[in-house]
Amino acid sequence: MSTLVIKDLHVKIEDKEILKGVDLTINTGEIHAIMGPNGTGKSTLASAIMGHPKYEVTQGSITLDGEDVLEMEVDERARAGLFLGMQYPSEISGVTNADFMRSAMNARREEGDEISLMKFIRELDKKMEVLDMEQEMAQRYLNEGFSGGEKKRNEILQLMMIQPKIAILDEIDSGLDIDALKVVSEGINQMRSENFGCLIITHYQRLLNYITPDHVHVMMQGRVVKSGGEELSHKLESEGYDWIKVELGIEDETVGQA
Ligand SMILES: Nc1ncnc2c1ncn2[C@@H]1O[C@H](COP(=O)(O)OP(=O)(O)OP(=O)(O)O)[C@@H](O)[C@H]1O
Ligand SMILES: [Mg+2]
Numbered sequence: 001m002s003t004l005v006i007k008d009l010h011v012k013i014e015d016k017e018i019l020k021g022v023d024l025t026i027n028t029g030e031i032h033a034i035m036g037p038n039g040t041g042k043s044t045l046a047s048a049i050m051g052h053p054k055y056e057v058t059q060g061s062i063t064l065d066g067e068d069v070l071e072m073e074v075d076e077r078a079r080a081g082l083f084l085g086m087q088y089p090s091e092i093s094g095v096t097n098a099d100f101m102r103s104a105m106n107a108r109r110e111e112g113d114e115i116s117l118m119k120f121i122r123e124l125d126k127k128m129e130v131l132d133m134e135q136e137m138a139q140r141y142l143n144e145g146f147s148g149g150e151k152k153r154n155e156i157l158q159l160m161m162i163q164p165k166i167a168i169l170d171e172i173d174s175g176l177d178i179d180a181l182k183v184v185s186e187g188i189n190q191m192r193s194e195n196f197g198c199l200i201i202t203h204y205q206r207l208l209n210y211i212t213p214d215h216v217h218v219m220m221q222g223r224v225v226k227s228g229g230e231e232l233s234h235k236l237e238s239e240g241y242d243w244i245k246v247e248l249g250i251e252d253e254t255v256g257q258a
Contacts, residue, residue: 018041019048044222
């Protein structure tokens, strides 16, 4: 089993404190969902975990199986088994989608134990079929000209190929049509195992109808302010966030000004 532990995490961007003490523990075998109004720090948390250079950790810790993640470079974090599916995936010209995935897979393997081209192609074909993706997508430059939905589907393809220990998926459902939503959910559900943990950032219960989370958290003011089980997401869907603000005496849920 692997465990990602985030303790009292404070993160600053250009002198503005965005995260103000996030506590969260994700074990493999578990699916967590983070919900919360716009501008409350959800994507910032994802970026900080993956080591985006713009985000400065000023306090607290992130560890993966006891190893200090904050001491790791971005590529080391990926090699350690962390994966980020971004809200807005970037386009990388000159690198094909297939090459990118093969390099990422091999980076997680010992030297001399690289995946053979045959085996890679077999795996890729299988997974692209699950995700109902056209073969040619693998040979195109990474995300270049991909539609919004294709980018999201492709993030799940990468996830299924790279097989990280812990994945953070930021709004993987945004911009997906109904069929794509089902396909992407099916991919994530196939990943469910004792060796895989996931943090899904989403605004909508809709996705969680297909992927049942074990834990649901609400983020406000740069903190996790409430946690519960699956039922919490249903309550948010029907009642919104106001009751939490009343319960906790929060007036402005955003991270506020510097
Ligand atoms: N690079 C940056 N420079 C300045 N401010 C930033 C930067 N990144 C994030 N912020 C600010 O931090 C706050 C939290 O942003 P974040 O993207 O984490 O919110 P979010 O919870 O993911 O919102 P959404 O649900 O709209 O995606 C926002 O006010 C945002 O403007
Ligand atoms: Mg966001």
